[in-house]
Ligand SMILES: Nc1ncnc2c1ncn2[C@@H]1O[C@H](COP(=O)(O)OP(=O)(O)O)[C@@H](O)[C@H]1O
């Protein structure tokens with residue numbers, strides 16, 4: 001994937017950079033994608049979710065080993081939505097760095113984050129009802145990069161599903177995972193910079209992932225359904 005010169009670490013990349021998929025143009029002209037029609041039709045619809053008039057970015061977030069990929073694949077499959085694996089969008093330089101145990105800097109992350117936002121919007125514009133995206137999004141300013149998605153595509157709602165567990169649980173899970181560039185030695189650096197979402201971040205659903213995979217998946221799905229129902233109430 002081609003990447004432009006990274007944005008500097010002291011500003012948020014609110015505008016698309018040269019590498020963005022839209023050539024710097026907003027992805028919509030401010031028109032809702034649905035013309036006000038419902039995107040789904042009750043719980044038995046093909047999306048397996050409550051009726052919604054919005055498109056969604058469901059960002060599954062948290063440090064390495066918290067279960068982002070595991071939970072995201074389940075949610076995407078259950079809700080019949082495309083899955084964007086954030087790890088696949090890192091430039092080689094980032095992967096090489098992480099594989100050597102060197103934490104990424106803010107500057108290393110900006111283009112990655114904007115690309116994830118762009119790819120999410122592109123999939124929605126191509127017809128997806130929503131997307132399920134994995135990204136550690138450890139700091140609030142990283143989450144804010146995704147939060148500006150509605151600026152480019154007005155009816156998109158961004159939700160974060162924040163998976164958390166004690167550091168020792170994360171270290172054990174990353175240590176047991178095979179074939180991933182991220183070593184267990186990286187978990188501590190991630191926990192050091194982690195800014196857990198505060199109460200003011202009202203678009204965040206929090207799930208304790210100390211429980212079994214099945215329990216965590218069920219809780220995340222139930223909380224997503226509740227969030228969609230809350231939207232319906234707010235819209236009415
Ligand atoms: N709730 C859970 N209980 C036990 N093991 C889990 C749980 N969730 C994920 N795992 C395992 O932990 C490891 C890390 O999960 P993964 O989904 O790759 O996390 P992330 O994408 O956040 O780094 C994987 O080997 C996965 O099978």
Ligand SMILES: O=C(O)[C@H](O)[C@@H](O)[C@H](O)[C@H](O)COP(=O)(O)O
Nearest residue numbers: 063064065087104109136137182
């Ligand atoms: O599965 C994992 O182990 C993580 O998702 C991991 O790959 C990593 O956290 C980011 O992709 C790197 O970015 P950050 O340093 O911003 O977390």
